[in-house]
Amino acid sequence: MPSRILVAYASKRGSTTEVAAAVARELERPGIAAEVIGIDSVLSLEPYDGLVIGAPVYTGKLFGDVASFVRRHINEIGRIPVAAFLTGIAPVYPKAGDPMQVIGLMTTALQPVTPVAVTMFAGKLDPSNQSFAERSLTKLLKVPVGDFRDWNAIAAWSRQLPDLMGLGEPKAADRK
Numbered sequence: 001m002p003s004r005i006l007v008a009y010a011s012k013r014g015s016t017t018e019v020a021a022a023v024a025r026e027l028e029r030p031g032i033a034a035e036v037i038g039i040d041s042v043l044s045l046e047p048y049d050g051l052v053i054g055a056p057v058y059t060g061k062l063f064g065d066v067a068s069f070v071r072r073h074i075n076e077i078g079r080i081p082v083a084a085f086l087t088g089i090a091p092v093y094p095k096a097g098d099p100m101q102v103i104g105l106m107t108t109a110l111q112p113v114t115p116v117a118v119t120m121f122a123g124k125l126d127p128s129n130q131s132f133a134e135r136s137l138t139k140l141l142k143v144p145v146g147d148f149r150d151w152n153a154i155a156a157w158s159r160q161l162p163d164l165m166g167l168g169e170p171k172a173a174d175r176k
């Protein structure tokens with residue numbers, strides 16, 4: 001039976017959903033069964049051997065209630081390894097905040113779970129997909145618009161997760 005990893009994501013405008021799908025695609029390469037589900041639609045963690053949580057950052061806060069998700073699944077979440085990623089503009093536009101600080105927010109939201117890995121990826125800002133208030137705010141703050149998602153970086157991070165989660169292929173020397 002292949003290991004099963006759930007990629008649970010929050011997304012306001014859809015770009016983090018696509019990042020979650022890319023993480024899952026990369027996890028499937030070594031034969032892991034990966035599922036992508038919106039964080040509020042996850043019914044149970046029981047079927048899974050590992051969990052990846054992804055969420056964007058809006059005005060310095062995590063979008064999506066990761067802390068409630070952890071509380072809702074507290075009886076199952078301690079049993080499996082957890083990794084997390086954030087998306088946002090900060091990695092390419094430092095004025096939007098310090099990526100390490102929002103990584104800290106994610107780490108806090110995950111407590112009492114200690115993740116095996118947490119990172120922040122550059123996201124996507126599409127003015128045609130924003131509310132008037134959002135467009136005004138990003139314009140006022142001179143936030144660059146565009147798709148800054150680095151698919152190679154997302155794939156590279158995802159590729160190391162099975163090993164970090166202890167779900168990687170056994171090495172030839174251990175396979176006796």
Ligand SMILES: Cc1cc2nc3c(=O)[nH]c(=O)nc-3n(C[C@H](O)[C@H](O)[C@H](O)COP(=O)(O)O)c2cc1C
Pocket residue numbers: 010011012013014015016017056057058059060061087088089090091096097122123124125126130133134137138
């Ligand atoms: C109104 C607004 C506020 C934002 N605030 C932040 C922020 O504080 N820090 C950051 O890194 N990115 C910020 N972003 C960028 C988003 O995190 C980025 O666009 C992300 O890819 C959106 O993900 P989604 O499409 O899944 O909702 C902001 C974007 C908007 C439109």
